[in-house]
Amino acid sequence: MVSPDSGKQTILVKLDLGNTELKYSPGDHLSVIPKNSPQIVTEMASLLNVDLNDSFTLNGSGKTSSYPIDCSIGSALYSYIDFALHHYNRRQLVTLLQYLIQNTQLRKEKRSLLRFYLSIQHHTKGASVQQYLLNKYVTILDILKHYKSTITFEQLLTISPIMKPRFYSIASSLSVHQKEVHLCVSVVNEVHTNGLLIEGVCSNFLSRCNKGDLVQAQVHPTCFKLKQNNPIIMVGAGSGIAPFRGFWEEANSNGHDKPLVLYFGCRNEQDFLFQGEIKALSLDIQVHNAFSRRPGLPKTYVQDKIYETFGGPWELILEGAGYLYICGDAKMAQGVMEALRKRLQRERKWDVEQAKNYLDTLENNGFILQDVWGHT
Structure with a gap:
C-alpha cells in the first residue's frame, strides 16, 4: 500500500466472510486473535525440549480452562500463549525468576538471579520489575535465551498470559465489498533500544496469512458511525x-x-x-x-x-x-x-x-x- 522506498510496511488485509452471518458498519472494530510466528514457536520448543506434536491434558479451572481439553504442545505455543513481555504482570515475572533460580545448575547464574529476585522484593509495585526486564528483553523467549537455565513447559503454562485479541478499525463498507471485511494494518518490525527486534504479533500474523487461511475474528459495533448527508x-x-x-x-x-x-x-x-x-x-x-x-x-x-x-x-x-x-x-x-x-x-x-x-x-x-x- 505504500511505496517500496517508504521503509514501512502497511498492508490491506481482505477477509472473506464466507457463509458466516457476520455484519458490520463502517467505523466498527474487528478483533483478531493472532498466532505466534513459526520461528518463535520452534525456538521455544527447542529451549523447553518438547515435541510440538505431543498432547497434554490440564486439570483445574481458571486460566487453564482457556485451553482445549486435549491440546497439543504446538497448538498451545502457536495459538494460546502470549510471549510478549509487556503483557506479563509482576506476579508472573517474579514467578518466572523463581523458576529460573530453582532450575539453574550454575552457581554464578543462581547468585545473579537471586540478587535480582531479592532486590525486587523491596518494591511493592510491579513497574520496577517490568521496566527492568522490558529495557533488556522483548519476549519471554529472549529471557530464556539469555540464561543457561530454562523452565519446563508446565511452568510456562502456569505463568504465561493467554493470547488476547487485537482490535482494528474496519477499513471497508459491506455495501461495496459484500461478504468481505478489510483491515488497514501497519506491520510492526522495529528495533528495540536494546538491539532486539520488536515484531507485532498480530500484524505479522496477518501479513503471513495466505488465501484460504482461517482467521479467528469478531465484529464489535461502535458509535463511530458515518452520519450520511451531513458535512x-x-x-x-x-x-x-x-x-x-x-x-x-x-x-x-x-x-x-x-x-x-x-x-x-x-x-x-x-x-x-x-x-x-x-x-x-x-x-x-x-x-x-x-x-x-x-x-x-x-x-x-x-x-x-x-x-x-x-x-x-x-x-x-x-x-x-x-x-x-x-x-x-x-x-x-x-x-x-x-x-x-x-x-x-x-x-x-x-x-x-x-x-x-x-x-x-x-x-x-x-x-x-x-x-x-x-x-x-
Whole structure:
C-alpha cells in the first residue's frame, strides 16, 4: 500500500466472510486473535525440549480452562500463549525468576538471579520489575535465551498470559465489498533500544496469512458511525485512515452530496495511503495532507493543517451542523483538539476555559467522535 522506498510496511488485509452471518458498519472494530510466528514457536520448543506434536491434558479451572481439553504442545505455543513481555504482570515475572533460580545448575547464574529476585522484593509495585526486564528483553523467549537455565513447559503454562485479541478499525463498507471485511494494518518490525527486534504479533500474523487461511475474528459495533448527508471532516494519521476508507466508500455508493474533508498525516508522499482510490472516486473529497518527514521542509502534522485551514466546513462543525471524526493515537487526537481550542480562542475571543467547554459540549452531544488508542 505504500511505496517500496517508504521503509514501512502497511498492508490491506481482505477477509472473506464466507457463509458466516457476520455484519458490520463502517467505523466498527474487528478483533483478531493472532498466532505466534513459526520461528518463535520452534525456538521455544527447542529451549523447553518438547515435541510440538505431543498432547497434554490440564486439570483445574481458571486460566487453564482457556485451553482445549486435549491440546497439543504446538497448538498451545502457536495459538494460546502470549510471549510478549509487556503483557506479563509482576506476579508472573517474579514467578518466572523463581523458576529460573530453582532450575539453574550454575552457581554464578543462581547468585545473579537471586540478587535480582531479592532486590525486587523491596518494591511493592510491579513497574520496577517490568521496566527492568522490558529495557533488556522483548519476549519471554529472549529471557530464556539469555540464561543457561530454562523452565519446563508446565511452568510456562502456569505463568504465561493467554493470547488476547487485537482490535482494528474496519477499513471497508459491506455495501461495496459484500461478504468481505478489510483491515488497514501497519506491520510492526522495529528495533528495540536494546538491539532486539520488536515484531507485532498480530500484524505479522496477518501479513503471513495466505488465501484460504482461517482467521479467528469478531465484529464489535461502535458509535463511530458515518452520519450520511451531513458535512463531514475526517482526521487521521497513518493507519488511522482505516475507518475513513469505509466512510468514503459508503458515501460514494449512497450519493453523499455534502462537504467531505480529509486531513491525513504521514511522513511523506510515499506513505499517503489509498491516494489512488481517493482520486478514482466520483465523490468530491477535499484532502489536506500533513507530511512530517520531507527533506529540507519543516515537519507538518494534521493539527498544524487544521489550524492553518480553519474556516468553511469547520464553521458548520462548530455550529453543530456537521460532524468531526478523529482516528489515530491519543497524542495526535490531543493535538487536534488543542488546535481547535486555539482557533476558537482566536476567532471568538474566548479564554481557554470557554473554548474547552464548548468543544466538550460538542463532543458530549455527538458532533465530535473519536476512535483513539494509546501506546502500550
